[in-house]
Amino acid sequence: MISEKFKAGDFRALVAEMTDEEKVSLLAGHRMWKTQAIERLGIPHMVMTDGTYGVRYSIPQIDDDQAGGMDFAAFLSVVNQRADHVQTAWGQMKPATCFPNGTSLACSWDVDLAHRLGEALARECQEFGVHLLLGPGINIRRTPLGGRSYEYYAEDPILTGDFAAGVISGLQENGVGASLKHFACNNSEVERTTMDSIVEERALREIYLKGFERAIRQSEPWTVMSSYNRLNGVQAAENSWLLTKVLREEWGYDGLVVSDWHGVKDRPASLIAGNDLDMPESETRKADLLAAIEAGDVDRAPVDRACERVLELVRKARQGENRTVTFDRAQHHALARRLAADSMVLLKNDGGLLPISQTKVKRIAIVGEGAAAPVIQGSGCATTTPTSKDVPVDEIRKLAGSDISIDVFQGTSEIASECEVLVNEAVQGVAGADIVLVFVNTENGYDGEGSDRRSLGLAPGHDALVERLARANPNIVVIISSPDAVAMPWIGKVPAVIEMFFSGQATGGAVADILFGRVNPSGKLTTTFPKRMEDMPTYLTYPGENGRHVYSEGIFVGYRWYDARGIEPLFPFGFGLSYTEFAYSNLALDRTILRTGEKVAVSFAVTNTGKVGGKEICQVYARYGRPRLTRPVRELKGFAKVELKPGESRTVTVDIAAQDLCAYDTALQAWVLDNDAVTIEVASSSRDIRLSTELQTVSAVAVHRRIERDTQPIFILENPAARRKFNRFLQKQLDISPEDADRMLEHCTNSFVGIFTTFDRRFRRTFPKADIEALLAEINQEADQQQRRAA
Template sequence: MKYYELIANMTLEEKASLMSGKDFWQSQDNERLGIKSMFLADGPHGIRKQAAASDKPGLNAGVPATCYPTAATVANSWNAELGQKVGEYLGEEAIAQKVNVLLGPGVNMKRNPLCGRNFEYFSEDPYLAGKMAASYIRGIQSYGVSACVKHLAVNNQEERRMSIDTIVDERALREIYLTAFEIAVKEGKTKSIMSSYNKLNGTYTNENMHLMQDILRGEWGYNGTVITDWGGSNDRVAGLLAGNELEMPSTAGETDKEIVQAIKSGKLKEEVLDESVDRLLDLIFTTTEALRKPQLEFDVEKHHRVSQKVAEESIVLLKNEGNLLPLKFGKKIAVIGDFAKDARYQGAGSSIVNPTILDHTMDCFEESGIVSIGFEPGFERYGKKDQNKIDKACALAEQADAVLLYIGLDEVTEAEGLDRQSMRIPENQIELLNAVQKVNPNIIAILSCGSAVEMPWIDKVKGLLHGYLGGQAGARAILRVLSGDVNPSGKLAETYPLRYEDTPTYHHFPGKEVSVEYRESIFIGYRYYDTVNKDVLFPFGFGLSYTTFAYSDISVNERGVTFKLTNTGNFAGMEIVQLYVGCQSQEIFRSKKELKGFVKVFINAGETKTITIPFDDKTFRYFNVKTNKWEIETSGYTIMIGASSTDIRLETTMHVKGTEAVLPYDKAMLPTYYSGKPSNISEDEFENLLGRKVPVSTWDRTKPLGYNDTLAQCQYAKGVFGRLVYHSIVFAHWYLRKIGKRSTANLIIMSVYHMPFRGISRMTGGVVSMPMVDGILKMVNGRFFKGLTHFLKERRKLIRNNKLRPQ
């Protein structure tokens, strides 16, 4: 151990006290031993160090910080160097704000387009997500502070996220859901990792020995710190045994006592606690040392310009009929859409940043060179229909040569804690689009949202520019692309299906009660669409440019693939070239192709460059569930170079000698997976893949409610009080939405409706103890007065103990 002498000087109680927070945002300190508190702040795309005192729970306003484009946006740049630059600037701001640990980036897979937190995640592809995350981590940690990659693992829905059991086969777990984390650990060398709320195959992730010990600590050699998601601890001792050092937020000493008691009873060896303390101390001391450096305030203007550059490189041009873009000089432009006046630039929830500066479209026109003849909002932001606004917008559109129509999703539709209800944009925006198109067909739609949407209206627009969520400078960045000052170079990091029903997870998202089954296995995103040859709206890796590129002269050897790229157009530009690999063997079911490399190249008009994409340890591997190892199959492999997953420009083959491992599957037992059309998998076939029975996915409504049941389940409570609580929550949510308080209504769903009973204690920083939760459970389970008496008794005991605790 690195800090053996210091740990030897600690009492058992002192060691246990370090394992949970001091308050909502700080780790515990120890003045006697010279151990300082760490400050942990949300920060995937900007630091949210709340301005309120750190003992105040909740989503309070943050200290002003640069709001960079979200991860979903930056992933569209496919530029790891740019990701590292974002990380460096985040690290600099962390130093300026005295933040030890920045809680990000998020690398969960975009299994389903409706996941409410997709705007915080990079991609549907683990290789792209991992490479981008590693670059962020290197940038952040270059300043000595820590990144905290999250949420380990298979946290792919927001509904019931604190209690849902994710049922996934081992191969899909390794190849799809853990590969990005593996890259973040091995290449990014992240100092800390956040465990997820959910269960994985029956066990909460931060207690899951297979995940936390066998894979994370064992196979990946990770020796950093594991931190719970806030309120994400279930059984504290089981978490510690699995190697989870820091529980956040504070439990006011309640779980410290559980650790001490477990050691005294022999349930937990003190050596396990010592090792956890050692790893946590390393995080505390290294990041605290970084914060000792004298640091002036960061350059607000410079960081704003960097945010703009990142947004510019991440914007995706999806349609440009008749080369309407870039806009020709002197064209009269009508600007329509509420998002032009008040930019939609970030998501909602724990990642929300209080920007230092905020650009809005209507304030940036003069410098863009685009001639605006006026602005009309056209629609009500949160979906209410208003014919008068449509009429005014049409009157303006009639006078223009072309229309810039700003549409998308509002802030409360994409938010942490709840999933979207559909892939559609609001109907009032589509009605506006249809009306405007009748009076002016030259519509350029500017889309603002952090996740995939259906576009049945796409034939009504001639141009489509997707800005995703471009951060505080995104509005200006979009105008620079529209004007031609910037040649768009972003490409989609996720597939856009024609309709939601086409998605491979349509029948199994979200898990509504006990569990969610990942029956599609490895077939998510383009791995599914390309394998079954399903038409999509926009494929993975797609994006247009104002110039054109030609690919030629492919050659391949055991080290990698080389080819030539020529800019055949009239503009300098950047092209994202993508390496896909497909195994020709039929012995193991596979997707048709998998991304195994990419590079972004700047190239002048008429110029030719020779490009090499090297192979690595992930190029040919698959996870074998019989050997429990990564193996390589002896086979011919198709090596593909593409401009997207469906636009393959060059192709060659090579033979690879494998590891000659035993075959992992019996084909006869998995006919649908091997069929090339892996959809609507039956329960029997999924169980054959899992190697076990799937658990019952519905609540047992006959049992009393317990710690891990949610407040939503009070609708089935035996006690009248419990059912009254449920109906009160539902009414409050309905009423708040009706009066326009949608953000508060969402907060009720996120923080109350889907909260397990243990979360009442774990999320309140010691205000409510677990014995008090026992009283609440008695009340909802039909013993109201006995429960109330117990609750009040434990409340008095808690107040008395808090008065006796040293401050």
């Protein structure tokens, strides 16, 4: 029986009635996927489960309250047997729709589709009885080798945050909570629970935290999940700077923080730092927290506050549940097909080889294991048991019809001894085909939790297969399934390439739609494809050593690195082809001067100049003029996707807030808008700028550094307020005129030592320490006041 106090939200009263043991149990969850019910007080439980692109429902662990792992006797009985990982880890699963994975779906650049995904996931959660879905995962794809990159959206925080907000809103508007994860800097699976991500604060703020902040402000997720790794020396789940100062105090987040599963190492420390819920249930960690409370090492105030947050979450969950909801398997499969087709990226199409013309093509040769057994998703906690699975060969046959003959060749095998025979068979078989479709993928087992990929190459034998086939038949289309970017040593020898990433259970139907032109490809890359590993920003310091991973590229992540270094990528960020062409014109801004707190509307026209309808992803970048701090060559600031018929033109407007043009000044510990001439660029990709115009940004913040005793004179003279106060100081101390005081200051301009040492060295004048401290305090206090007014 649920208590009236719980229904009314009188959580303080409920917590006051709890024993310490009950509080600890509430903050520790129940088994793998539930919160702890407290029947004595009428407090119910709620159910959560994994799923960034599909609901992974373990029947024994949720329905039967089975604990994770297995007892020792059961382990011994199966230890020498080869078992499926998912079934071993989670037991029997309820089939759910396996939608496109994060790397795939985000290539749609369509926030409305992200919202539709959230809605669909919510319907499946409601039918299954799940209150909280543990996703989306939005860590920046810092390296394409990252084992969980397939779950994440982009190398850019603006796209990442906006896309995540769409998914979260779709879930929560339909009564199911989201858990935004993994907070923060979980960018590699190498030693993932112990590795220390060493990130300087500006990169942390501008790249790795910005997507979280953006998603939280737009969608208010019910929970945020702390990550496994250490961050600058402190375990993320125990990092008070991250979980309290930044998340709660600066961003104003008032939801619940939940740990990643077994991500807490010191439970009392994590509770004090702001990690409310420790999952899954651990008797050891519960005992540690109870002992710390009873010993007075943990105050009861943060314990009670965390309990109230758990109760608030459970109440939201119970209010949102609707057990009358069911989901239509066929409709969700159709949605998965649409999402996949809108996300696949056409990387090359020389000579208009695609789409396949049924009047010109009479014979198709299909090669590759992935044609019959597609790789649809990565491995690990996000893995979904699909409700069905499209087979590419079957779907291609359906669209080809009876007038086109189709031959299928395996081409490769994981059994090395079979490969040469299979390759030779495929090479001979593709001769004379009007078009060859070769399905390739990355190595299975290196695309999920616990292991990063070892190279940018495809699976063993796949690159060689493409090379051999390209020599046998020039009309080849390479179709790639991969978790992230891959190298393409054969790119100059093939006319067409489609990157599918991991496109979910409807992969086969979606790629058939693209191949035959039923869907005009519109996906664009959300990460840069390097030509080789040595070009990657992370190359010299990845994956770290001695338990430390230094993010040496700083703010120059992804395309920012390639632009700054002048490195030509294989394919740039934001790139993707279509079966039609688009022209851009008439760029206009609704203001030419932008101040703190304002926004600028960037408007331009897009015209479909081709012969078929299509969708164009328009990107807006900022290119800085003479910034005070080092900035990238350009940064994405907004985007829009527009659908146009042949010959149709439409005006697109993208709003950019002044806040999004700020840099984080670590000296001021604040976001600062420069006085600068910023070029606003409208682009089809980060390397295809179509239009540009200038915007003047005007700072309302004290942009000058704080003044200390050893600050060099040049920095004081560049600061009008500081120069004015130093002038008055010299007048008073030396009884001189304003003109003489200014001449003294000018004479110090080129000094390489501090201002007061310069006075002593050049004029043999010293000043009372108390007067110096008073002057510095006055200057810095005025700057702080100006900063607060601007904020």
